[in-house]
Amino acid sequence: MPDLLGATNPVPGYDGSMSNRTIGLTPDSAQNPQIQNVPDPSRVTGADGRTEQQNAGNMGDSSVRYDSNFQTFLQRLREAASLLQGLSRLFAGREGTVVLSGMSEGIAAELSQALEMLKMDEGELLKFLTGQFKAGTRFSGALFALLRNAYSRASSEGVRADILNFLRSYSDYSSTAHIEGNLLRNMAGMADAMPASWGEKLRDLLSLLENGIAAGDRQGNLALLQQRVFPYMSSYVSHTHDLGTARALLSLMALDVARYENGSLERLLEAFHQLSGYGTPKSQLGGIDDQSLLNLLKNSEFNKASPAKDFADRLASAAVRALRGEGSAEVQQIFRQFMEAMLINESVYMPVNHFLIPLEMDGRMLFSELWVDPDAEEKEETRAGGGREHTVRILFKIDVQSLGLFDVILTSRDREVDISIACPGKAAPFSRKIEQSVSQILVQNGLTPTGVSVRKMERPVSLTEVFPKIFEGKNSVNVKA
Numbered sequence: 001m002p003d004l005l006g007a008t009n010p011v012p013g014y015d016g017s018m019s020n021r022t023i024g025l026t027p028d029s030a031q032n033p034q035i036q037n038v039p040d041p042s043r044v045t046g047a048d049g050r051t052e053q054q055n056a057g058n059m060g061d062s063s064v065r066y067d068s069n070f071q072t073f074l075q076r077l078r079e080a081a082s083l084l085q086g087l088s089r090l091f092a093g094r095e096g097t098v099v100l101s102g103m104s105e106g107i108a109a110e111l112s113q114a115l116e117m118l119k120m121d122e123g124e125l126l127k128f129l130t131g132q133f134k135a136g137t138r139f140s141g142a143l144f145a146l147l148r149n150a151y152s153r154a155s156s157e158g159v160r161a162d163i164l165n166f167l168r169s170y171s172d173y174s175s176t177a178h179i180e181g182n183l184l185r186n187m188a189g190m191a192d193a194m195p196a197s198w199g200e201k202l203r204d205l206l207s208l209l210e211n212g213i214a215a216g217d218r219q220g221n222l223a224l225l226q227q228r229v230f231p232y233m234s235s236y237v238s239h240t241h242d243l244g245t246a247r248a249l250l251s252l253m254a255l256d257v258a259r260y261e262n263g264s265l266e267r268l269l270e271a272f273h274q275l276s277g278y279g280t281p282k283s284q285l286g287g288i289d290d291q292s293l294l295n296l297l298k299n300s301e302f303n304k305a306s307p308a309k310d311f312a313d314r315l316a317s318a319a320v321r322a323l324r325g326e327g328s329a330e331v332q333q334i335f336r337q338f339m340e341a342m343l344i345n346e347s348v349y350m351p352v353n354h355f356l357i358p359l360e361m362d363g364r365m366l367f368s369e370l371w372v373d374p375d376a377e378e379k380e381e382t383r384a385g386g387g388r389e390h391t392v393r394i395l396f397k398i399d400v401q402s403l404g405l406f407d408v409i410l411t412s413r414d415r416e417v418d419i420s421i422a423c424p425g426k427a428a429p430f431s432r433k434i435e436q437s438v439s440q441i442l443v444q445n446g447l448t449p450t451g452v453s454v455r456k457m458e459r460p461v462s463l464t465e466v467f468p469k470i471f472e473g474k475n476s477v478n479v480k481a
Helices: 069-079 083-090 105-116 122-135 142-153 157-174 176-193 196-215 218-240 245-262 265-275 279-285 290-298 307-323 329-345 428-444 468-475
Strands: 353-361 364-373 391-400 404-413 416-423 448-456
Touching (some): 083 353, 083 364, 083 391, 105 307, 122 353, 142 157, 142 290, 157 176, 157 245, 157 265, 157 290, 176 218, 307 329, 416 428, 428 448
Parallel strands (some): 416 448
Antiparallel strands (some): 353 364, 364 391, 391 404, 404 416
16 A cells, blocks of 8 residues: 655655556666657756757758757858849839739839949949948948057057947937837837827827937937836836747847947947047047047948949838738748848858949849958968968859859969859850950959960859858857757
8 A cells, every 4th residue: 555654755657565466667767759848947858859959960951959049150151142133023124014913113223223223334334343342341441440450459459448448339329210210119119019099199199209300309219218118117017028039029129229329429429539538549540539520430331322232222212111011921021031041141240241232234134242362371381482472262153144154263272263153044155255355354454364264164152262261150159059
């Protein structure tokens, strides 16, 4: 009979009264894939059959990896859709029309205006390309060159920290319009996710924020957010215990509010004045007063309008419309894949520069992606004098209307240039002529062709084949979740 007077609780499976009973658990039940542990953040449980843990180390699995952020980047890089194919489906160079069916009127209008910007000659193409290079980084120009020099010559970590603090403040200052847009969208999303009795009050606060942003009253907007919006949302969560969409958007808005406060003009000037207390930055930045500083920042290449920036703005506006539900499912999928590919190429793990070159020349559409590694030295290649040779490697992926995809790999060592071209089948019979033409172009520009080869494309080349340094991220700290 059961031991009712036992001082301790019986251990399942060892109770004498249970010895002759059939127990449904088998000795290897812990490895049974049908069993799933109850999620408990306070405990570390054994492996089970939970699907999100399966194949975490398998590169072929499409779920989020748990073993490494860098491996996730490599996985996303391999799975990313081609930007060129997406652009080719979005645009058509016939009479400025957009041919993809299912577009809303707003998306079509944005793309039609973007299409008009693509009609370029050689001079306009050079201007478009250099504009994209200059607008590709926020920290360009004379001021930031001085700050880089001061940072490299600084003798203490405090100086470097204050320089980085100024750059952080400038980044938030120059992102004011983007941050304000995020604040308005997140507040509207919270109001939509809340019951009407709570949402109406939040919409009233949203109207006040819109008026404040239109008036340029940053301090008033911060006071509204910190003293009215956040207390109101705190009260809502505590009363309703709503831990869903509204609370998630509130967390995102808290980050934007912190950036909004850090990007004020007062914070920017305060961070700059802090640098004048150090000898090295003071000697570099010398007689720059507040007004001169603002002029330098406002007239930087990043803030100047250029055809490249205008095209990117039009394309981004069309993407925003599509991802908010305008257009057909096909159009939304193209823009979603397009944005995912762009984000992957801007990842902190991507060691090469990436540019997009769409244009219409001589009545033919041409879409090109350009990757540049300006520091692609190879250890086994050295100069005759024993020093390492400076190498620049470039990958072009060019999709030419009516011809197809070209892969062009260019390696430059000083004035010596090596070019390998993989062309579509239609162009393969003219490979010899293409080699001669490319060699002549190099010579005409004062370069020495060390090797020019053209072959039929068997398959598109991958980024990791051309830039193996992408895998160097494996040597960094591998953050795991």
